[in-house]
Amino acid sequence: MxxxxxxxxxxxxxxxxxxxxxxxxxxxxxxxxxxxxxxxxxxxxxxxxxxxxxxxxxxxxxxxxxxxxxxxxxxxxxxxxxxxxxxxxxxxxxxxxxxxxxxxxxxxxxxxxxxxxxxxxxxxxxxxxxxxxxxxxxxxxxxxxxxxxxxxxxxxxxxxxxxxxxxxxxxxxxxxxxxxxxxxxxxxxxxxxxxxxxxxxxxxxxxxxxxxxxxxxxxxxxxxxxxxxxxxxxxxxxxxxxxxxxxxxxxxxxxxxxxxxxxxxxxxxxxxxxxxPYLDLLMLQLEKLSSNAVLNPLTALYDVPNGAMLGNHGLNIVQNMLVSETSLVFRSLPELQGVPNLRHRFSAQRLKELFALMAKNTALNSSSMREDLRYQRASTEIDYINGYIVRRGQELGIPCACHFMLMHMLKARLELDRQRDKDFVPFDTGKRLVGEVDLAKLAAGDSTTSASAGASTSSTSTDPPVVVEDHGGEKTSEKAVTQ
The missing domain is CATH 3.40.50.720 (NAD(P)-binding Rossmann-like Domain)
Structure with a gap:
């Protein structure tokens, strides 16, 4: 216009x-x-x-x-x-x-x-x-x-x-x-x-x-x-x-x-x-949102550039589930009813194609949500991306379990990162993790650090111990948990 x-x-x-x-x-x-x-x-x-x-x-x-x-x-x-x-x-x-x-x-x-x-x-x-x-x-x-x-x-x-x-x-x-x-x-x-x-x-x-x-x-x-x-x-x-x-x-x-x-x-x-026109612009926003709702949180959770979203079988299944929920919500929005060709424009197949095109065109880029996590900003835009889809789905009686779960997984990741950097165990034990410098010394067999830990470290062990320090100063060794 x-x-x-x-x-x-x-x-x-x-x-x-x-x-x-x-x-x-x-x-x-x-x-x-x-x-x-x-x-x-x-x-x-x-x-x-x-x-x-x-x-x-x-x-x-x-x-x-x-x-x-x-x-x-x-x-x-x-x-x-x-x-x-x-x-x-x-x-x-x-x-x-x-x-x-x-x-x-x-x-x-x-x-x-x-x-x-x-x-x-x-x-x-x-x-x-x-x-x-x-x-x-x-x-x-x-x-x-x-x-x-x-x-x-x-x-x-x-x-x-x-x-x-x-x-x-x-x-x-x-x-x-x-x-x-x-x-x-x-x-x-x-x-x-x-x-x-x-x-x-x-x-x-x-x-x-x-x-x-x-x-x-x-x-x-x-x-x-x-x-x-x-x-x-x-x-x-x-x-x-x-x-x-x-x-x-x-x-x-x-x-x-x-x-x-x-x-x-x-x-x-x-x-x-x-x-x-305002209705045409809304549909452009929804198309961009559908791609961002897949690309941003997944690249943030896995800490990978945009191109890593392509060619991965496991991620492909997750992406299909997300765009299917998005498609159903967008095709049901009351403000879009009566728009010609609505079902095709927001079909799951077309939304997946738009996502794949965005991931390909920006393959070497890092998503804004990934950068938010890397720099540990206080919050991300996920409440206005995946959260918007969840809220509109609730209004329409359409459950969006995948988007809801992904949204809270990302929030949990942000909180866990903050807790890790504060150097505290994420449960109330009165103990805190010793920093990475201490762990590096223990893995190298530093005798001073090992002695202060009050525990012997086996030279044949392949898993470096995680040292937990009590507020009273007594230290004990535990095996690292591999996730």
């Missing part, structure tokens, strides 16, 4: 775009937007002061390296918001305060490159957010928006560029429960291959596209009742048509900021953006 055209007489409060999330996607989008002719002012939102200090040392630049050519392109002129504590005597509803640091001209007197509009400054001294591009992980989207809720209103638009589905439901529940004051949502689905390679440096590894569309708020536009959906369109009143069967034009008409943000994103040649 064509992005909504600019209308005569419409006046924006500001052209400024805020980007929240300084990972690879956020930096890629920030760089792509800054490359455009007559680019809008762009404000990068940073949670930590040390991140801003690093940004200053690098010349306040976002750098993009093309993997094929090795060419690095640098863009500057970004304004910055730094999360800090509110000034004395000032309180915000979120408890967070965002200090605005403008980009300035290099010559004295160093005037701001993008002076604020008169209505951009809030009474707190912070800047109003008209258009927000949110690229943080899905599992922290609620926390991120709670920090900036006081800077958004019903005239704002938030574009979510994240893996997974279902986070908007959580955002509406915990951040914007009132539909009357709720911002408009856009959704962006990126297929570009990019990853971070240093501070404010992102590598563009593979060209892709960015699919964009407006989100249908079901509090304002609920799904029609079965008897209403079965009626011919000509028998519906204008109010019923606008409420239950809104067109994309009607959805965009309600939000000036959504129209502007969509036009801005589709102007970028690097992003290769295209606008889709």
């Amino acid at each position: 064509e992005p909504p055209a600019e209308r005569e007489g419409e006046r924006l409060p500001t052209r400024r775009l805020h980007i929240h999330g300084m990972g690879s996607i956020g930096l890629f989008v920030a760089h792509a937007l800054k490359q455009m002719p007559n680019a809008p002012p762009i404000t990068l939102m940073m949670h930590r002061g040390d991140a801003y200090e690093s940004f200053k040392r690098l010349g306040r630049q976002v750098r993009l390296r093309d993997k094929a050519s090795g060419i690095v392109d640098e863009q500057d002129g970004y304004d910055i918001d730094i999360k800090t504590t509110p000034p004395a005597g000032l309180s915000t509803t979120s408890g967070a305060y965002w200090k605005y640091v403008p980009a300035t001209e290099p010559q004295k007197p160093h005037r701001p490159l993008h002076p604020l509009e008169a209505n951009e400054r809030l009474p707190s001294g912070e800047t109003y957010i008209h258009c927000l591009i949110l690229t943080v992980k899905a599992q922290i989207a609620v926390a991120a928006l709670l920090d900036v809720k006081h800077r958004l209103n019903a005239s704002s638009t938030i574009c979510l560029m994240q893996n997974g589905l279902g986070q908007i439901d959580d955002i509406n529940t915990h951040v914007f429960p009132d539909p009357a004051t709720r911002p408009t949502y856009l959704v962006g689905v990126l297929s570009h291959g990019c990853y971070s390679a240093g501070a404010f440096l992102v590598v563009h590894a593979a060209m892709g596209v960015t699919s964009l569309g407006i989100y249908r708020d079901t509090d304002k536009h609920p799904l029609p009742r079965p008897e209403l959906a079965a009626r011919p369109p000509s028998t519906l009143s204008p109010h019923e048509q606008a409420t239950y069967f809104p067109t994309d034009e009607q959805l965009y008409n309600a939000s000036l900021s959504a129209r502007f943000l969509l036009r801005s994103l589709t102007r970028s040649t690097i992003l290769c953006s295209a606008a889709y």
Whole structure:
């Protein structure tokens, strides 16, 4: 579909775009937007002061390296918001305060490159957010928006560029429960291959596209009742048509900021953006989700790159079970009923083919969920990937035992990794494992360590002992358990 055209007489409060999330996607989008002719002012939102200090040392630049050519392109002129504590005597509803640091001209007197509009400054001294591009992980989207809720209103638009589905439901529940004051949502689905390679440096590894569309708020536009959906369109009143069967034009008409943000994103040649009707975009999201629900958790659990998912008989059986559950849920979603060719598009066979194609095209890559486990981040996106399938299955009365089990296996793995690194046995014995250095000495037959352990080690034993240390200092040897 064509992005909504600019209308005569419409006046924006500001052209400024805020980007929240300084990972690879956020930096890629920030760089792509800054490359455009007559680019809008762009404000990068940073949670930590040390991140801003690093940004200053690098010349306040976002750098993009093309993997094929090795060419690095640098863009500057970004304004910055730094999360800090509110000034004395000032309180915000979120408890967070965002200090605005403008980009300035290099010559004295160093005037701001993008002076604020008169209505951009809030009474707190912070800047109003008209258009927000949110690229943080899905599992922290609620926390991120709670920090900036006081800077958004019903005239704002938030574009979510994240893996997974279902986070908007959580955002509406915990951040914007009132539909009357709720911002408009856009959704962006990126297929570009990019990853971070240093501070404010992102590598563009593979060209892709960015699919964009407006989100249908079901509090304002609920799904029609079965008897209403079965009626011919000509028998519906204008109010019923606008409420239950809104067109994309009607959805965009309600939000000036959504129209502007969509036009801005589709102007970028690097992003290769295209606008889709909301139902078409939902189906693109579901297709990507079905592949991620297999690829991400399995590569994370087995700690392997994406290509290892292919050609393994045991894993192939697991993958078939997962896509079968996914297919049944997606083909039963009420919002998709009446879509032509639905059963084929979301058949188990086609979903398996899409997964195999993704695994092949990204064979040397490491999934984001695997990286979350390797770096022991506090949580993963699995609640918005496999968890979304489980929740929608529950709504429809379809049990998704495989996805449910896989989701909790991954959570258990994350918890076990944390316990292991704390060096504690995962049950209450009052004892802890001696570190790997001690085990290496024991395996090498170090006499000092063996003596301190108070046990003899057989030179013919092939299994190195696991030494358990009591809080009182007494140590005993046990055989290692091989899993």
